[in-house]
Amino acid sequence: MPVKAWFSTHRPCNKFENHQQLYEGLVAMDNQAILCLQTKALPMVGQQVSKMGISGEEVEEILNQSTLIFLQKIEEGTYEFKGHAPTTYLVEVAKRLAMAKVRRKKPQHDSLEDYHVQHLSEHEALQRQRDAAALVTRFLNQLGEACEQVVRLHHIDGYSDDEVVKGRMTNYSTINSLKMKRSACMKKLIEIATKWKTSKNT
Numbered sequence: 001m002p003v004k005a006w007f008s009t010h011r012p013c014n015k016f017e018n019h020q021q022l023y024e025g026l027v028a029m030d031n032q033a034i035l036c037l038q039t040k041a042l043p044m045v046g047q048q049v050s051k052m053g054i055s056g057e058e059v060e061e062i063l064n065q066s067t068l069i070f071l072q073k074i075e076e077g078t079y080e081f082k083g084h085a086p087t088t089y090l091v092e093v094a095k096r097l098a099m100a101k102v103r104r105k106k107p108q109h110d111s112l113e114d115y116h117v118q119h120l121s122e123h124e125a126l127q128r129q130r131d132a133a134a135l136v137t138r139f140l141n142q143l144g145e146a147c148e149q150v151v152r153l154h155h156i157d158g159y160s161d162d163e164v165v166k167g168r169m170t171n172y173s174t175i176n177s178l179k180m181k182r183s184a185c186m187k188k189l190i191e192i193a194t195k196w197k198t199s200k201n202t
Helices: 019-027 031-050 056-076 086-103 122-141 145-156 161-166 175-200
Strands: none
Touching: 019 031, 019 056, 019 086, 031 056, 031 086, 031 175, 056 086, 056 175, 122 145, 122 175, 145 161, 145 175, 161 175
């Protein structure tokens, strides 16, 4: 699926007149705010990661991972809004994830829980990582067997798409079909995380 097709054809940013309103929407886990954030960030993320030699097919995946990390930072209160565009921060997270991907000799998992703890003390990092890992596992359990499998194989077990296809670890016989499925599952994972945040605050 082309990256642009993943986004709605309407204009999700119409209801957010400035950075403050968009940030408040993200705090409330408003779906329109999240879609607006990703829509604005997509061109910049694509431009940044393409410079690193990462394929365009991986842009959406990196964007989804970055969004989950950003939303978790907002939830924890570790992201401090200072009037700047939230999109700028999301792009920076995406760039760092892409750099980490490039540095790895072999494609492994881009952990959904470890990026945001790298600057904390060892004790704090371990505790936050355990808590985040438990939360991610909880979300994965709600995805359904097929989605949980493709997400776990890549992001947790560290298998490359080529290894998954050649090893017949899923029902997807091509790398393209596997990526399309995982992309849809990552979108679903964001929706689950959003609903969880909303229910937690009500």
